[in-house]
Amino acid sequence: MSASAEPAHYLTGGWSLRGWLLTLDHKRIAWLYAISITGFFFLGGIAALLIRLELLTPAGDLLSSEAYNRLFSLHGIVMVWFFLIPSIPATLGNFLLPMMVGARDMAFPRLNLLSWYIYTLGGLFTMVAVIAGGVDTGWTFYTPYSTLFANSAVLAAATGVFVVGFSSILTGINFIVTTHTMRVPGQTWLRLPLFVWANYATALIMVLATPVLSITLLLIALERTLGIGIFDPALGGDPLLFQHLFWFYSHPAVYIMILPAMGVISEIIACFSRNPVFGYTGMVLSIMAIALFGFLVWGHHMFVSGQSLYAGILFSLFSFLVAVPSAIKTLNWTATMFRGRIVYTAPMIYALSFLGLFVIGGLTGVFLASLAVDVHLHDTYFVTAHFHYIMVGGAVTAYLGGLHFWWPKLTGRLYPALWSKVAALALFIGFNLTFYPQFLLGYGGMPRRYHEYPEAFELLHVMSTLGTGVLAIGYLMPLVYLAWSLRYGERAPANPWHAKGLEWLAPSPPPVDNFVTTPTVTEAPYAYR
Amino acid sequence: MTMRAAVLVWVALLAMLGASLLALQLETGPLRYTLHLGAAAVMAALVMTVFMRLKAADGMMRLFALGGLFWLSFLFLLTLLELLSRTPQAGG
Amino acid sequence: MPTDEPVPAEQFDDMAQQRRSIHLGMWAFLATELLLFGGLFAGFTVYRVQHGAVFAEAATHLDLTLGSINTALLLTSGLTLFAAEQAITDRHRGTGLLFLLATTLLGAVFLGIKGYEWYAEASHNLVPVLGWPFHYEGQSPAIAELFFNFYFIMTGLHAAHMLMGVIALGAMVFLVGRWRDAHKLDRQIRMVGLYWAFVDVVWIFVFTSLYLLRA
């Protein structure tokens, strides 16, 4: 790309290493994040492939038990903390949130860059853990296994997760403040795009839940290094206390992953239905309700753990209730299509895939909220399938949808329309092939985290593994054609989708200061009619 | 917020600390513990309103200051609720 | 002394926006800190309820006098920092510097006393760290060990925050001494003030739950 051929924008000029590694531009930091999380996504993906290959046969013939346990732990840790948590917020959110409120940058650009460096440092620790032989506790670090029994690099891995937590706290603080103080005149709270609302709610959870995980991991680390046991049963410590503290973060963390995805989907469906989002106020209330009540349901991870039966019942009740706002959102997305003019672009296909997968994930969550059914399904493949439907079928599909939706804005290029639609379909089919059989395995009794399993479960495992192949194609294709488009793609106009929203007023790609003239907002969002 | 107010608050803080220490003379029991914790809450509130200038801050700032406490109360309430109702073994 | 019109950072439109952003950001950060300590306090509360008698007895092994002195020191440092803030806002550099130094000193003395307490506890074999000998005369040494674990983690985490605060105060002493941009100093001292007061609040609860809830 020669800089003279196109007008100056945030990608031109300063292509030195310094221009990227010391950049304070939220758009470049978004790219730093995008590249890092893509790396981690494929690392976690390779672990997943190896896991699925091992499970092709009932006997543990491809990997040793140690290797298998380390792989699923690596898969979980990397995918949760190094891909899903930062995925949409730190890339699309970082890029778009300031633009959507009409700002030149985040409120704290230095903090934003620092957050990426902290993320990288956390990633380094995790890599150290891998090189030191891996960690075999699962991503949940349950005590007393992680503290007194595990003979693997628990300390390095816990440190990695501890460190990366601060990067998401800093991102959260930045989002909250930017949303509060950086809005241009006229951009009132009830004119904010749902993507901003969703990321704002996500940021609240990041700021309020992550520190509890940090302290919990610190306690694990202290017990392993200094022998200061807080959870040791021999001292009267309570392993269930660890679970409370862990899930106080890790359940809301699911909303950190899915809320931004919901934001992306709202933007895409409104744009390609050419309709305003149905029930905007209801959507905002649902988002905030999820952020609030999401903190009251963590105990549903502990229904069989020996926690109080009454607490179990209370947590079950809250879990049912927190499903209602998500259901309202699904209803509203569907209703947004009503009397629309629906355009089937790749982002829209991703969004519709999301809808289907998210609904299955959400409804199976209702199964798991029902106490007696959860007792049977707890720690089986049903749970594995359920949260993959939410986190992969939901969050990752939405991330890809969002990437396709805003790619012209991010890069100034268009990608091949046909290929992108094929990839979106491959993902939908591959995903269902991989994870639908796991629901059946789960009710059939197949436990999670099993390296070997009884032969009777083989057929469904084979189907699942075959699906992984299709799914992998669905993930690799965008990597290829999106990279291709960077050089050979058609130049994108400022607003290729005729979408609403401040970000589309800026040229593609946007100039360093985002807008040529500071925009003002005079109407409600999604004025597609 | 004047210096005068700050000095008064400082005197009040030390007085609360003294009162809490005096309460140690009382018999150990729920009453004494309530006094200690109550004194701590009052001291924390004083520090927050005056030294952290929440008195002069706007509503949003106060909301931010108290929001953390609100979420923290979820952790405390539900964890304690679970613990206290776990097994009906400890009488009293 | 140069007290020109303040210029907001690039991303802000005016000073009011910048000030508001920084304050909100700091409070959001303090909310994070609150939940960091909150998780620890929640764990402590659970065990305090479960092992009431043993914890209450173990608490009597802490040095109440030193703990109380430290509390008083910290509360006083809140006042001196407030005074320093006020002086800098009023552009009294000398007074500001004096109060800042006083605050830093109070913080350092607090850390010194805390360190001495730890040393004394170590010499009484009450530090269950790294397999050091732990000799506890009294009910249920195992559960008392749990109490001391909490004691060292809570005071340790608090002391780490104090240390950061003292370093920040030291930096402020340097910056106020240099007195380049008074408006910037206003903002910086406010941030340090908020952080220091927060650490103060945390200590009030650490002190109450560890030292005062004794038998």
Add this chain to the structure above:
Amino acid sequence: MTEASAVNDPGIAFRTIPTAVSDYAGEVDKLYYALLGLSGLLIVILVALVVIFGWRYREDRSGERLPLLGKRTGHYVEIGFAVLLALLFLGIFAWGSQLYLALYGESRADMTINVVGKQWMWKIQHPDGTREINTLHVPAGETIRLRIISQDVIHSFSLPGLRLKRDAVPGQYTSAVFTPEKVGEYRLFCAEYCGTSHSRMRGKLVVLSSADYQAWLTRNGQGPGPVAAGRQLFESYGCSGCHQGKASVRAPGLDGVYGRTVPLADGRTVKADEAYLRDSIMLPQKHVVAGYAPIMPSFSGQIGEGEILQIVAYLKSLEPGEWQTDNSTGARP
């Protein structure tokens, strides 16, 4: 571990709904079908709407665009949907909770079987002292209570045929109650990840007719019953020296202690249940009985969970006043 290396799976085929071994399992299945029905219905409605809207309102269809629903109508739709769904959810919530209480909250049972989880095997003790590893034999038609604990890390005792699962937690007893009805062999898993050989920590549940179960006990019963074994341990660990003997050390007598309300040194009282007895062995100073000095050493780390269960069984078997006669005659049967 060599003991765990031979995995003994029941030879049963895969079924998406595993054979229901108890009436309870059938009840859970009913709830499962209800959930399947509800979610199936919702999914069908959603897919139908998406397909209809997606076809009817696709871009290349010409014609005027009809107006959107009014704001108020929209609110009615949202609120109506939310209320309807919340009511349905509340019904399912109540249904699921009721079954949950039946499984975990029930304490009446015909017999109690002890389950100790340990890396990587399940150790099972029957009421008469018969022991087995990784296989659980139970008589059909009787209500069985499992008393579960772990010796090391957290495990989870999972019996999919009974729709039953309960974590084995170190330091804490958990329990579950079931009544097997169908004779046969079914799966048994460890469901909570517990380290290297987690996936080999599995075996089978064997439901026998009552008569066959008795026959099986006779064939496999070896050694003393748990009460006798517990009595032996009580002596060999030296407990009897202080608690029963005439030594200068004074410790509370334990005959008839089970089920009694014990006053504690700190003024509280505590009901002497199984957890209390276990705590008194492992963490003796947690509950010091009023009037006694806190001098008992902890047996934590020196005694296995299985042994504790036997001692607890022995203590439970003691009648109030039983030891007085023992001591006065000095006789030792």
